Amino acid sequence: xxxxxxxxxxxAGIAALTxxxxxxxxxxxxxxxxxxxxxxxxxxxxxxxxxxxxxxxRVNQIAGPSGDWKPVVRRRILxxxxxxxxxxxxxxxxxxxxxxxxxxxxxxxxxSGLLRQxxxxxDLVHHSLHALGSRALGFTQELFGADSNxxxxxxxxxxxxxxxxxxxxxxxxxxxxxxxxHDADSTLGWCDDQTEFEFGLDLILDGLxxxxxxxx
Amino acid sequence: xxxxxxxxxxxAGIAALTxxxxxxxxxxxxxxxxxxxxxxxxxxxxxxxxxxxxxxxRVNQIAGPSGDWKPVVRRRILxxxxxxxxxxxxxxxxxxxxxxxxxxxxxxxxxSGLLRQxxxxxDLVHHSLHALGSRALGFTQELFGADSNxxxxxxxxxxxxxxxxxxxxxxxxxxxxxxxxHDADSTLGWCDDQTEFEFGLDLILDGLxxxxxxxx
DNA sequence: ACCTGAACACCGTTCAAGT
DNA sequence: ACCTGAACACCGTTCAAGT
Numbered sequence: 327x328x329x330x331x332x333x334x335x336x337x338a339g340i341a342a343l344t345x346x347x348x349x350x351x352x353x354x355x356x357x358x359x360x361x362x363x364x365x366x367x368x369x370x371x372x373x374x375x376x377x378x379x380x381x382x383x384r385v386n387q388i389a390g391p392s393g394d395w396k397p398v399v400r401r402r403i404l405x406x407x408x409x410x411x412x413x414x415x416x417x418x419x420x421x422x423x424x425x426x427x428x429x430x431x432x433x434x435x436x437x438s439g440l441l442r443q444x445x446x447x448x449d450l451v452h453h454s455l456h457a458l459g460s461r462a463l464g465f466t467q468e469l470f471g472a473d474s475n476x477x478x479x480x481x482x483x484x485x486x487x488x489x490x491x492x493x494x495x496x497x498x499x500x501x502x503x504x505x506x507x508h509d510a511d512s513t514l515g516w517c518d519d520q521t522e523f524e525f526g527l528d529l530i531l532d533g534l535x536x537x538x539x540x541x542x
Numbered sequence: 543x544x545x546x547x548x549x550x551x552x553x554a555g556i557a558a559l560t561x562x563x564x565x566x567x568x569x570x571x572x573x574x575x576x577x578x579x580x581x582x583x584x585x586x587x588x589x590x591x592x593x594x595x596x597x598x599x600r601v602n603q604i605a606g607p608s609g610d611w612k613p614v615v616r617r618r619i620l621x622x623x624x625x626x627x628x629x630x631x632x633x634x635x636x637x638x639x640x641x642x643x644x645x646x647x648x649x650x651x652x653x654s655g656l657l658r659q660x661x662x663x664x665d666l667v668h669h670s671l672h673a674l675g676s677r678a679l680g681f682t683q684e685l686f687g688a689d690s691n692x693x694x695x696x697x698x699x700x701x702x703x704x705x706x707x708x709x710x711x712x713x714x715x716x717x718x719x720x721x722x723x724h725d726a727d728s729t730l731g732w733c734d735d736q737t738e739f740e741f742g743l744d745l746i747l748d749g750l751x752x753x754x755x756x757x758x
Numbered sequence: 759a760c761c762t763g764a765a766c767a768c769c770g771t772t773c774a775a776g777t
Numbered sequence: 778a779c780c781t782g783a784a785c786a787c788c789g790t791t792c793a794a795g796t
Contacts, residue, residue, distance in 0.1 A: 344787085344788070344789085345788085345789065346788080346789090355761090355762080356761070356762055356763075357761095357762085357790080358761045358762065360791090361759085366790090396747055396751065399747065400744070403743060404740070404743075441750075447754075450750070450753060450754055454750050457746055457749075458743075458746060523620075523623065527616065527620075527674075529753075530742075531612055531616060533745040533746070534657075534670050534745070535612065537745075538660075538661055538663075560770085561771085562769080562770090570780080571780085572781055573770090573771080573780095573781085573782095574779070574780045574781065576771075576772085577779060577780070581770090582770065
């Protein structure tokens with residue numbers, strides 16, 4: 327069902343993805359799609375999940391712990407990029423989906439695990455995810471922007487349960503969140519975008535300066 | 543005329559920017575906008591230019607040559623970001639406009655000049671623009687993607703004239719293009735996106751590794 | 759339970775007609 | 778030269794009606 331939408335967007339562009347056209351592509355002759363999905367938004371959400379699941383599948387084929395974090399992380403990100411190159415509409419779509427989906431959580435969680443294993447502090451992993459930004463998933467990430475799933479009322483009721491589930495499913499992301507909450511001065515600037523932007527900017531500027539000096 | 547479109551997009555979001563609504567906002571009671579602009583696309587192009595011109599104005603207020611390139615470049619980029627934060631729709635719009643506009647050329651040309659002045663080789667400046675990517679103008683740049691202005695036939699006829707104009711208006715960008723064309727092995731990978739992506743990725747990974755080692 | 763067609767409120771855009 | 782209203786071909790979505 328969703329695969330057809332992905333294929334149509336690949337072939338004709340995301341602008342040509344219309345409910346009528348999608349129905350036509352599926353043989354079914356009209357807008358009876360609304361018996362399978364609630365919204366066009368739900369279709370777009372599903373497409374994002376399809377791409378993320380492709381990325382996760384592709385990326386998990388990368389060779390296991392070779393002892394050195396950098397080549398593994400590097401190859402994973404390049405593999406993710408390869409998948410995204412097949413779906414030019416995907417980065418913009420992923421960015422537009424309000425907050426992080428399960429697929430994105432899984433992606434960033436394993437990536438965080440590799441960095442932790444490579445000797446990064448939880449705080450540095452946090453900064454790293456921001457700094458990688460568009461290079462990690464092809465779009466400028468606003469990590470942990472809003473609450474990720476469920477409305478706030480729901481989150482309040484089953485808060486404890488969800489926290490446990492989250493800790494089980496995404497151990498490394500949970501660690502980062504915990505770390506940031508425990509950290510006193512980090513609470514104010516909790517995922518402060520300005521801070522993260524400057525962190526990434528300085529990382530690049532410092533790196534460029536070093537390249538200039540070693541090359542000349 | 544275009545300022546109204548920018549204001550409307552700021553207030554109600556880019557999705558609410560419709561020709562009918564824009565006309566209503568302008569007092570004029572109907573779609574007589576088509577006597578002032580050809581397309582909605584032309585409106586969007588104009589809005590991009592307005593934002594870019596704001597950015598250039600804002601950024602050129604940054605203190606002149608203080609001898610050190612890094613704080614100047616840093617402050618310029620942060621200033622550009624401030625303007626973009628006022629227009630959340632702008633990054634996506636700038637990215638969607640096919641290729642580089644005059645405003646973007648001017649922005650990148652002065653930025654290139656500052657880096658050259660800071661001792662960067664033309665080639666390293668080129669890489670730097672790619673590496674800065676979304677941090678330079680809020681979106682993932684595909685620099686020099688297609689021919690920037692005019693169709694190909696036009697470019698062939700007045701090629702020499704345009705080259706001279708370009709050299710006058712954007713001296714630093716011209717230098718980078720010349721450098722890349724003279725460079726033998728650079729011709730094959732001329733703005734090869736894969737190469738540039740890996741350059742930026744390695745820059746970040748190396749920087750993170752260094753941070754990990756200095757902090758622990 | 760699933761599909762359908764007509765209909766509604768919206769788009770961008772065109773075009774003949776007004777001043 | 779500028780504005781206007783009706784109209785066209787398209788959206789996403791609803792809803793009463795079919796099997």
